[in-house]
Amino acid sequence: MEYDVRITVNGERYQARVPASLTLLRMLREVLHLTGTKEGCSIGECGACSVILDGKLVNACMVLAVECDGSVVRTVEGEGAMDKLSDLQQAFVDNHALQCGFCTPGMLMAARELLERKPDPTDDDIIEAMAGQICRCTGYETAIEAVRRVARKGQAGGGK
Amino acid sequence: MSFVYERPRTAEDLGKLLASHGQRACVLAGGTDLLVALRAGHARPEVVADVKAIEELRELRHEADGRLFIGAAVTINRIVDDARLRAMHGGLTGGAGAIATFAIRNRATVVGNVSNASPCADTVPALALLGAEVELRSATGSRRIGLRDYIVGVKQTARRADEFAAGIHVPAQGKGTRTWFCKRQRVRGHDLALANAALIHDPEHKKLRVAVGSCSPRPVVVELDDMFDKPDAEEAAKRAMASIAPISDVRASAEYRTDMTGMLVRRLFDALRG
Numbered sequence: 001m002e003y004d005v006r007i008t009v010n011g012e013r014y015q016a017r018v019p020a021s022l023t024l025l026r027m028l029r030e031v032l033h034l035t036g037t038k039e040g041c042s043i044g045e046c047g048a049c050s051v052i053l054d055g056k057l058v059n060a061c062m063v064l065a066v067e068c069d070g071s072v073v074r075t076v077e078g079e080g081a082m083d084k085l086s087d088l089q090q091a092f093v094d095n096h097a098l099q100c101g102f103c104t105p106g107m108l109m110a111a112r113e114l115l116e117r118k119p120d121p122t123d124d125d126i127i128e129a130m131a132g133q134i135c136r137c138t139g140y141e142t143a144i145e146a147v148r149r150v151a152r153k154g155q156a157g158g159g160k
Numbered sequence: 161m162s163f164v165y166e167r168p169r170t171a172e173d174l175g176k177l178l179a180s181h182g183q184r185a186c187v188l189a190g191g192t193d194l195l196v197a198l199r200a201g202h203a204r205p206e207v208v209a210d211v212k213a214i215e216e217l218r219e220l221r222h223e224a225d226g227r228l229f230i231g232a233a234v235t236i237n238r239i240v241d242d243a244r245l246r247a248m249h250g251g252l253t254g255g256a257g258a259i260a261t262f263a264i265r266n267r268a269t270v271v272g273n274v275s276n277a278s279p280c281a282d283t284v285p286a287l288a289l290l291g292a293e294v295e296l297r298s299a300t301g302s303r304r305i306g307l308r309d310y311i312v313g314v315k316q317t318a319r320r321a322d323e324f325a326a327g328i329h330v331p332a333q334g335k336g337t338r339t340w341f342c343k344r345q346r347v348r349g350h351d352l353a354l355a356n357a358a359l360i361h362d363p364e365h366k367k368l369r370v371a372v373g374s375c376s377p378r379p380v381v382v383e384l385d386d387m388f389d390k391p392d393a394e395e396a397a398k399r400a401m402a403s404i405a406p407i408s409d410v411r412a413s414a415e416y417r418t419d420m421t422g423m424l425v426r427r428l429f430d431a432l433r434g
């Protein structure tokens with residue numbers, strides 16, 4: 001069966017007709033062509049697909065698109081633009097927190113959600129929040145440091 | 161993989177859906193187990209019935225007398241974040257907090273954890289010790305069944321195809337009751353339990369019990385009431401290791417699981433001593 005799904009992504013409204021089995025991740029990437037959100041494992045293990053769904057961090061591969069009718073989603077495309085990076089994006093660049101960058105969209109969404117929930121996180125909070133984001137390149141320390149720096153500056157808030 | 165997605169608004173409507181589709185339907189809560197099964201082709205439903213729009217099932221209710229109701233749509237993180245629950249049932253919130261990652265816990269439900277009937281479900285040991293009951297409902301009625309009778313085997317529950325679990329009832333506990341949870345896994349957030357266990361200490365009824373997960377098809381409860389006045393960690397570990405029937409699989413050998421069960425019980429006793 002196919003269903004009409006109305007969804008707001010990064011402030012823009014979309015409507016799409018999708019089969020019930022399509023995940024939110026596939027809808028974002030293949031139907032709405034928002035390919036910033038990455039597909040790593042598709043079974044909830046890697047965090048590459050992390051997005052903020054109605055204010056909560058979720059793995060977009062673990063959610064059906066039909067479940068999101070009427071929902072508000074935030075993805076990495078809402079973080080910043082090429083000429084105006086968000087504070088987190090800039091901190092990731094400054095701290096060498098990415099190499100291949102495949103995990104970065106998920107990392108940024110996990111970090112963003114954390115800073116909005118806990119503007120002054122402890123190191124344990126940061127580690128707990130980032131624990132679902134697998135990175136094959138960096139060894140995590142640099143990403144944790146990037147989040148720590150943005151938190152210390154106390155100016156969390158997207159670039160856009 | 162093609163199915164019909166239904167999002168009933170009331171428990172009655174969900175009951176009707178299951179009455180007409182029975183075996184061909186799957187109940188969907190957080191989907192963190194079901195979506196994996198759908199993707200792998202292990203589940204091939206014609207109808208997927210989502211419980212999340214049913215207001216009544218979103219309830220996490222503390223009764224004045226200490227009883228607790230956890231509705232079928234209550235997420236793991238709601239349990240973890242409930243300060244009253246943390247103070248009362250550390251073994252339950254501890255088990256819930258040990259599940260997967262933060263993002264998964266935002267979707268995953270307690271009832272889904274139990275209904276998935278995996279031997280390594282992390283909320284099960286504490287719920288088994290607390291005497292939790294699952295409320296099953298259908299179009300024609302409802303019944304309550306003890307958690308340990310609900311889980312009949314690996315991935316098998318006592319639910320009839322026309323029933324759904326409306327929620328979990330936890331009875332009031334004896335005065336001063338405390339529970340603890342402990343888990344052995346390779347990587348935090350990325351592994352199911354190789355062994356997990358919970359402990360209950362109820363001074364009012366002189367109850368001392370351990371529940372062991374991951375090491376038998378059904379949760380195992382080991383009664384240690386006889387050592388209430390003189391807890392003996394070594395003896396308790398020995399009894400727990402003798403009551404389980406662990407398997408060897410890709411994650412660990414039976415011998416390792418048995419040893420880890422003993423280790424977890426000793427740790428739980430360390431926690432008990434404070």
Ligand SMILES: Cc1cc2nc3c(=O)[nH]c(=O)nc-3n(C[C@H](O)[C@H](O)[C@H](O)COP(=O)(O)OP(=O)(O)OC[C@H]3O[C@@H](n4cnc5c(N)ncnc54)[C@H](O)[C@@H]3O)c2cc1C
Binds near residue numbers: 268269325
């Ligand atoms: C990456 C990853 C890591 C994980 N780590 C852990 C872990 O460490 N510990 C752990 O215990 N689990 C873990 N899990 C498993 C899973 O997250 C939990 O079991 C979760 O609690 C399932 O809840 P859910 O709401 O997502 O269930 P669903 O996937 O929605 O449902 C699970 C099963 O129960 C049935 N069901 C759900 N609700 C009802 C109902 N109301 N009535 C009848 N049947 C129902 C469904 O049909 C399905 O068969 C992990 C999963 C993933 C993907």
Ligand code: FES
Binds near residue numbers: 041043044060
């Ligand atoms: S793609 Fe969703 S968690 Fe890996």
Ligand code: FES
Binds near residue numbers: 098099100104137138
């Ligand atoms: S930067 Fe390559 S996976 Fe993280």
